[in-house]
Amino acid sequence: MAGGMLEGIxxxxxxxxxxxxxxxxxxxxxxxxxxxxxxPQGDIGRxxxxxxxxxxxxxxxLHLNRxxxxxxxxxxxxxxxxxxxxxxxxxxxxxxxxxPDSMARLKLSYDDVRQVNPRLVYCGMFGFGQRGRYAGIAAxxxxxxxxxxxxxxxxKAFGTPRYVPYVMADRTCGLIAVQMIVMxxxxxxxxxxxxxxxxxxxxxxxxxxxxxHLFNRTYVPAIGEAGDPRLLNEFYTPSATxxxxxxxxxxxxxxxxxxxxxxxxPELKADPRFSTVAARFQNTQEYYRIRAEGLRRHTCAHxxxxxxxxxxxxxxxxxxETLPDDPHLADVGLLRQREHPSEGTLIDxxxxxxxxxxxxxxxxxxxxxxxxxxxxLREAGFDDQEIAALLAQGAAxxxxxxx
Numbered sequence: 347m348a349g350g351m352l353e354g355i356x357x358x359x360x361x362x363x364x365x366x367x368x369x370x371x372x373x374x375x376x377x378x379x380x381x382x383x384x385x386p387q388g389d390i391g392r393x394x395x396x397x398x399x400x401x402x403x404x405x406x407x408l409h410l411n412r413x414x415x416x417x418x419x420x421x422x423x424x425x426x427x428x429x430x431x432x433x434x435x436x437x438x439x440x441x442x443x444x445x446p447d448s449m450a451r452l453k454l455s456y457d458d459v460r461q462v463n464p465r466l467v468y469c470g471m472f473g474f475g476q477r478g479r480y481a482g483i484a485a486x487x488x489x490x491x492x493x494x495x496x497x498x499x500x501x502k503a504f505g506t507p508r509y510v511p512y513v514m515a516d517r518t519c520g521l522i523a524v525q526m527i528v529m530x531x532x533x534x535x536x537x538x539x540x541x542x543x544x545x546x547x548x549x550x551x552x553x554x555x556x557x558x559h560l561f562n563r564t565y566v567p568a569i570g571e572a573g574d575p576r577l578l579n580e581f582y583t584p585s586a587t588x589x590x591x592x593x594x595x596x597x598x599x600x601x602x603x604x605x606x607x608x609x610x611x612p613e614l615k616a617d618p619r620f621s622t623v624a625a626r627f628q629n630t631q632e633y634y635r636i637r638a639e640g641l642r643r644h645t646c647a648h649x650x651x652x653x654x655x656x657x658x659x660x661x662x663x664x665x666x667e668t669l670p671d672d673p674h675l676a677d678v679g680l681l682r683q684r685e686h687p688s689e690g691t692l693i694d695x696x697x698x699x700x701x702x703x704x705x706x707x708x709x710x711x712x713x714x715x716x717x718x719x720x721x722x723l724r725e726a727g728f729d730d731q732e733i734a735a736l737l738a739q740g741a742a743x744x745x746x747x748x749x
Contacts, residue, residue, distance in 0.1 A: 348377055348413070348708045348710075349377055349706050349708070350375070351377055351701065351704040351705075352373055352376045352378040353704075354377075355379065355438045355439065356381070356436060356437045357374070357378045357379065357380045357381065357437065357439040358430070358434055358440045358441070359381060359382045359383060359414065360440065360443075360444075361441055361442060362384075362389040362390050362391055363390055363391045363486075363516070364406075364487070364520065365443050365471050365515075365517070365547070366442065366443035366471055366523075367407075367520075368516070368517055369441060369469075369471070369523040369524050370382070370414065370441055371410055371411060371412060372521075372524045372697075374412070374710075375413055375706060376697075376705075380413065381414070381415055381433065381722055382414045382415065382713065383419055383421075384417070384418050384716070385418070385419075385420065385421065386418060386420055386743055388402055388418070388715040389411075389715075391406060391410065392407045392715065394407075398689065399690060400689065402714070402715055403712070408692060408712045410712075411712035412694070412709065412710060413706070414713060415710070415718035415722060416717050416718055417433075417723070418715055418716030418719050418743035418744070419741065419743075420741050420742070420743075421452050421454070422452070423741040425735070425736055425741035426741035429723065429726075429728070429741065429742060430454075432728075433726050434462050435462050435463055436463075437463065438465070438466070438467060438531065439466070439467045439469065439531070440459060440466055440469070441469045441470075441471075441523070441527070442454075442469070443470070444472065445472055445482065446481075449470070456468045456542040460540060465534060467531055467534065467543065468541070469523055469526060469527050469542075469545065470542075470543070470545065471519055471545040471547065472485065472544075472546060472547065473489065473490065473546065473548055474547075474549070475546040475548070480548065485548070486516075487509075487515045487516045490515035490516075490547045490548055490551050491509045491514060491515050491551070492509070493548055493551075494515065494548055494554075494555050495556075496514060496515070499555070499559070499577075503580065503582070514551075515547050519547045519550050522545055522550055530543055558574060559572055559573050559577075560572055561573055575630050579631060579634055581634030581638050582634070585641045586638065586641065587642060588643065588648075589645045589646055590645075592646050592649055592660055592661070592663055593661045593662070593663055594660045595659045595660075596637075597623070598623070599621075599623065600657075601657070601658050601659065604656040604657075605637065605640075608640075608653075608658075609636075609637070610640065611636065611640065619632065619633075620633055646663075650662065679696060680695065680698065681693050681694070681695060682694050682696055684709065686712070688714060689711075714745045714746075715743075715745060716742075719742055719743060719744045719745070720744060723742065
């Protein structure tokens with residue numbers, strides 16, 4: 347038992363790549379016992395994003411699968427399928443991220459598994475809701491970014507469609523799945539009822555984009571165009587200074603008026619184009635242009651000190667090369683060196699959120715494929731003979747000697 351707010355919750359994790367592993371890692375980080383069930387080929391995330399030091403242990407996989415144990419089962423083999431059902435009998439949550447028809451073919455639909463465990467919280471993450479015409483389409487992050495309008499926002503702002511170079515849809519929907527699972531567990535605590543949860547990526551990302559940008563098309567009939575003009579403005583970028591970039595967000599009158607003073611334009615406080623929040627919104631382009639012009643006169647260090655003193659929200663601008671060295675991240679201990687038993691010394695990205703009590707007290711490194719097959723089967727009540735038979739039949743696999 348590792349401690350944590352979810353201590354005692356048993357999660358069977360059939361997920362791969364990012365959306366599901368992120369979800370189950372967060373559950374694991376807070377104490378859930380996560381059993382990662384992998385096919386003989388393993389989670390494809392083991393091989394995406396570079397070789398790493400050993401095949402099957404890619405860097406991104408290491409960052410998304412800590413605090414989990416891996417069992418390797420061939421779910422297409424009757425004995426492997428039966429072994430999974432034995433694991434599910436005592437589980438609290440089953441998480442998966444393939445198309446629903448794939449789960450049905452494996453005889454792992456909600457109707458199938460609730461016969462084994464009616465209290466189970468069954469959570470699927472997939473591309474498109476099952477009531478719509480896109481229900482059967484396979485989806486990865488770029489499919490959803492393009493379909494949900496994320497890439498189109500870049501086109502509207504800069505003239506060319508572009509995926510955000512970060513798996514935004516996967517990670518957003520993985521976080522939403524955590525919320526849904528924990529709410530379902532709370533509901534079960536009160537009612538005793540398990541349930542099926544669907545987290546469709548397209549609908550979730552469409553909701554995120556439209557909440558931000560439906561804008562004047564919210565009304566029937568529409569009173570204007572869609573799109574928040576502040577966020578789509580050409581100047582809505584990191585702000586150039588004399589020697590680099592900073593991030594700035596001045597919105598209230600107090601913040602904006604202090605900014606006008608610091609860039610040498612105090613008269614703008616009385617300018618009807620900029621004297622109120624509403625006026626600045628109507629004159630976003632000119633406000634951003636004046637601000638950009640003023641910031642180019644001094645260095646990043648100058649502006650960060652000025653804005654700290656005047657209580658104007660601002661921060662350093664980072665690249666992938668500079669972010670790991672940010673002193674605030676060092677203060678809070680977000681990045682720590684840890685020893686992985688097969689991969690050596692690693693930089694581990696620790697949980698960003700803290701709790702005043704009930705935190706997990708240990709750390710498990712991301713597992714090798716099938717590393718815990720034997721231990722998990724024994725905990726589920728399999729004896730030596732049964733385990734040997736599963737391995738001999740190819741229905742289960744242990745860790746290879748050298749991955």
